[in-house]
Amino acid sequence: MSGTEKSKAHAEKLKGKAKETVGRAVGNDRMTAEGRADQAKGSARQAKEDTKDAFRH
Template identity: 45%
Template sequence: MAADDKIENKSEELGGKVKEGVGKATDNERLEAEGKADQSSSKLKQAGEAIKDAFKS
């Protein structure tokens, strides 16, 4: 996995955590759900990249 991909995926995950936290704090269920979805998407991308890396080695 390229370093820029790792950074991009991690920032997406952190952004999702922020969204989820803001959603919880403001009682905004939609924003909270978007945050959780962003985190899940990011983790899925990270897992896919890890699998690619494993096959390259």
């Protein structure tokens, strides 16, 4: 996985986790759902890059 894409995936997952935590703390279901969606996007980006890496080697 390239360093840039790896950083983006990790940052997106962290952003999502933070958003989910804040959403739960304040009782905002929408923010919690958005946080989970951001985490899923980060995981998908990471899986995509892992697949690309598998075919490079």
